[in-house]
Amino acid sequence: MNKLFLNKYLRFVSVVLLYSFFQGCTPDEEDDIYIQPIQTATIQLEFAHQVDGQDLILNTSNKPFTNAMGQHYNVSKLRYLISNITLHQINGAQTKLEGYFFVDLSKPETFNYSPIIQIPFGSYSGVSYTFGFDELSNESGKYATLNAANWNWPEMLGGGYHFMQLEGEFIDSSNNDAPFATHMGTARKIDSTGTTYEANHFTSFVPNSNFELNKAMTLVLTMNINEWYTHPINWDFNQYGAGIMPIYDAQKLLNKNGKDVFTATIH
Amino acid sequence: MKTIQYKIPFILSIIGILFVVSCVDDDPIEPVTPTGCDTCLVEYNPTPYNLKLPPFFSVLPTPVIPKNNPLTVEGIELGKKLFYEKKLSINNSISCSSCHNPDYAFNDQGVAFSLGAMGQSGIINAMPLFNLIYADSYNWNGNAATLEEQIFGPVKHPLEMMESWPNVAIKLQNDPSYVTLFKKAFPNETIDSITTSKAIAQFLRTLVSGNSPADNEFGSQLGFPINGRVLTVEERRGFQVFSDQEKGDCEHCHGNSYNPLWTEYTFRNNGLDLNPDSGRAAVTKLASDVGKFKVPSLRNLIYTAPYMHDGRFNTLEEVVDFYDQGVEPNSPNISVDMFHRTGANGHIINLSPQDKKDLVAFLKALSDPSFVTNPDYRP
Numbered sequence: 001m002n003k004l005f006l007n008k009y010l011r012f013v014s015v016v017l018l019y020s021f022f023q024g025c026t027p028d029e030e031d032d033i034y035i036q037p038i039q040t041a042t043i044q045l046e047f048a049h050q051v052d053g054q055d056l057i058l059n060t061s062n063k064p065f066t067n068a069m070g071q072h073y074n075v076s077k078l079r080y081l082i083s084n085i086t087l088h089q090i091n092g093a094q095t096k097l098e099g100y101f102f103v104d105l106s107k108p109e110t111f112n113y114s115p116i117i118q119i120p121f122g123s124y125s126g127v128s129y130t131f132g133f134d135e136l137s138n139e140s141g142k143y144a145t146l147n148a149a150n151w152n153w154p155e156m157l158g159g160g161y162h163f164m165q166l167e168g169e170f171i172d173s174s175n176n177d178a179p180f181a182t183h184m185g186t187a188r189k190i191d192s193t194g195t196t197y198e199a200n201h202f203t204s205f206v207p208n209s210n211f212e213l214n215k216a217m218t219l220v221l222t223m224n225i226n227e228w229y230t231h232p233i234n235w236d237f238n239q240y241g242a243g244i245m246p247i248y249d250a251q252k253l254l255n256k257n258g259k260d261v262f263t264a265t266i267h
Numbered sequence: 268m269k270t271i272q273y274k275i276p277f278i279l280s281i282i283g284i285l286f287v288v289s290c291v292d293d294d295p296i297e298p299v300t301p302t303g304c305d306t307c308l309v310e311y312n313p314t315p316y317n318l319k320l321p322p323f324f325s326v327l328p329t330p331v332i333p334k335n336n337p338l339t340v341e342g343i344e345l346g347k348k349l350f351y352e353k354k355l356s357i358n359n360s361i362s363c364s365s366c367h368n369p370d371y372a373f374n375d376q377g378v379a380f381s382l383g384a385m386g387q388s389g390i391i392n393a394m395p396l397f398n399l400i401y402a403d404s405y406n407w408n409g410n411a412a413t414l415e416e417q418i419f420g421p422v423k424h425p426l427e428m429m430e431s432w433p434n435v436a437i438k439l440q441n442d443p444s445y446v447t448l449f450k451k452a453f454p455n456e457t458i459d460s461i462t463t464s465k466a467i468a469q470f471l472r473t474l475v476s477g478n479s480p481a482d483n484e485f486g487s488q489l490g491f492p493i494n495g496r497v498l499t500v501e502e503r504r505g506f507q508v509f510s511d512q513e514k515g516d517c518e519h520c521h522g523n524s525y526n527p528l529w530t531e532y533t534f535r536n537n538g539l540d541l542n543p544d545s546g547r548a549a550v551t552k553l554a555s556d557v558g559k560f561k562v563p564s565l566r567n568l569i570y571t572a573p574y575m576h577d578g579r580f581n582t583l584e585e586v587v588d589f590y591d592q593g594v595e596p597n598s599p600n601i602s603v604d605m606f607h608r609t610g611a612n613g614h615i616i617n618l619s620p621q622d623k624k625d626l627v628a629f630l631k632a633l634s635d636p637s638f639v640t641n642p643d644y645r646p
C-alpha cells in the first residue's frame with residue numbers, strides 16, 4: 001500500500017464520517033410526533049391550628065379556650081401524626097404524598113415549611129388523610145425520628161406509635177387547675193374474653209377541599225382543637241383528663257370525634 | 268560540545284556538595300528553638316475517623332456531625348489530651364475530667380456540686396457525658412446549642428475553671444507537644460478557644476455507651492447482635508412497671524425499648540418544688556419555662572449518683588419514692604406526665620414495695636460497665 005493510496009483512503013473515510021455525523025443531527029421526520037407534556041404545578045402543604053376561630057397559642061397563663069361542655073382550658077403541647085395525604089382528581093387519578101407528617105407545634109419547621117410537591121394540573125375533588133398510621137404502617141420501632149421523639153405507644157397497650165399528644169390545663173369541677181393529656185393511639189380492650197388491641201387510626205375526606213390547579217398553590221389543613229371534644233359526643237375533661245391511654249372508651253371516643261377536626265383552604 | 272559534556276558533571280558535583288553541606292549540623296552558628304524543630308516537619312494531613320455506633324442504635328436517626336468540625340484521629344487525640352489538661356484552669360489545678368470522671372460515666376463521683384479551681388462549690392450537678400452526639404442542646408437548661416459552644420463555658424466560669432481563654436491559649440502555645448498536636452489536627456496553626464473547643468468536642472463525640480443489659484435485651488429482640496447478658500426476670504418486671512401507664516409511666520419522658528438514649532432531650536418540670544429554680548427560663552426568659560430542666564438520660568445510673576439537677580437524691584430508691592408519692596402537683600409548669608389519673612391525687616402512683624424494687628433493678632440494668640472501663644477514653 002503506497003502513501004498516496006492511504007492518504008486518499010483516509011480522506012474518504014473522514015468525509016463519510018462527517019456526513020453521517022451531521023445527518024444524525026438533523027431532525028428525523030419520525031421523531032416529529034409531538035407529545036403533550038403533563039403540565040404540573042407546585043403545591044405547598046401547611047398545617048394550621050385554632051380553637052373555634054381563635055388562634056391556638058401555647059402556654060397562655062389564663063384559660064382562653066372553652067370546650068363544648070363549657071370547660072375552660074389552655075394548651076401547652078400539641079404533637080400529632082398524619083399519613084396517606086392524598087389529592088383526588090375528578091378523573092379518578094390520585095396523588096399520594098409519600099411518608100408521614102409529624103407536626104409539633106413547638107417546632108415551626110414541622111408545619112410552616114412543609115415540603116413542596118409537584119402535582120398535575122386539573123380539577124381536584126379534594127383531599128383525604130389518615131390520622132395516625134394505618135395498621136400496616138403502625139409498626140413498633142420502625143421510624144427512627146419517631147423513636148428519638150419518644151413517640152412510641154407502649155407495647156402493653158398494643159404498640160406502634162402515638163397518633164396525638166394534646167396537653168394542657170383545664171378548670172375542673174372543683175374550680176381548680178387540673179392537667180389533661182389527650183393522648184391517642186391503639187385502643188386496648190380488656191373484657192371477659194381477654195385482651196385485644198384495636199387499630200385506632202381513621203381516614204377522612206376533608207369537606208369542601210375541592211380546587212382547580214392551574215398554578216402554584218398552597219393547601220392549608222387547619223385543625224380545630226375543639227372538634228376533638230365534640231361532634232358527635234361532648235368530651236368531659238373531668239372524666240378524661242390525664243392518664244387516658246389505657247382507657248378503651250376514651251380512645252374510641254377520640255376516633256369518633258376526630259373525623260372532622262380538619263378543614264382545608266387552598267390559595 | 269565537549270565543554271558542555273564536562274560542565275554537566277561539574278555542576279552536579281557542586282549541587283551534591285551543597286546538599287551534603289546543608290545536612291551538616293550547624294547548631295553552633297544558627298541555634299534553632301525547640302518549637303521550630305519539633306513542628307517544622309509536621310504536616311496537616313488528618314485521618315478521617317469513622318465513629319462506630321452500636322448496631323442497635325440504628326433504631327435512631329443517624330447523628331449529624333458538624334461540617335465545620337469533622338472527626339479525625341488527630342483531632343480526637345488532641346481533644347482527649349485537652350480534656351485531661353489542667354492548664355485549662357486558672358491555677359492549673361483542675362481539668363474537665365476533675366468533674367467528669369471516666370470511672371463514673373464522666374460524672375463527678377458522688378457529689379451534688381463539684382468544686383472549682385479554688386475549691387469553691389458549684390450550684391448545679393455535673394452531668395455525665397455519653398451519647399452527646401445525639402443531643403440538640405447541652406447543660407441542664409440547654410444554654411449551649413452545640414458541644415463546641417458548651418466547652419467555652421466552664422473554662423471561664425467563676426465557679427469552675429476561672430481561666431481566660433487567651434491565657435489558656437498562651438499556656439498551650441508554650442507547650443511544644445500541643446503545638447505539634449494542633450498543627451496535625453487543624454489546617455491553621457492557631458491555638459485558641461475555637462480550635463481547643465473543637466478538639467474537645469471531637470473527643471466527646473466519641474463517648475458512646477450502648478452495651479448495657481437493657482441494650483442487649485431490646486437489641487436482641489430486634490435481631491441485632493449483642494455482647495453481654497440480657498435482663499433478669501426481676502429487671503424485666505421492672506421494665507413493665509416503667510412502661511405501665513398506671514404505674515411508672517416513665518416512658519413519656521425517658522423513652523422505651525426503641526429509644527436507647529433513654530431521654531428525648533426535652534425540658535420538663537418534674538414537680539420537685541413548689542417554687543422551683545428558673546431552669547430553662549434562664550435561657551428563654553419565658554414564664555412557661557420556669558422549673559423546666561433537660562430530661563436526663565437514665566443510662567449509667569449506677570455511676571452517676573446523686574440524682575436530679577441539684578443532686579438532692581442519693582439513691583435510686585429515693586428517686587422512685589419521690590415519683591411515687593412526693594411530686595409537688597402545684598409546681599408551676601409541671602409536666603402533665605407527672606399525673607397518672609384525672610383528679611386531685613392523680614400525681615400519686617402508689618407502687619407496691621415489689622414494684623419499686625423491680626423498677627430500681629431495671630434502672631440499674633441501663634448501666635454499661637464497658638463504657639466506664641473503655642481504655643480509649645482514658646489518657
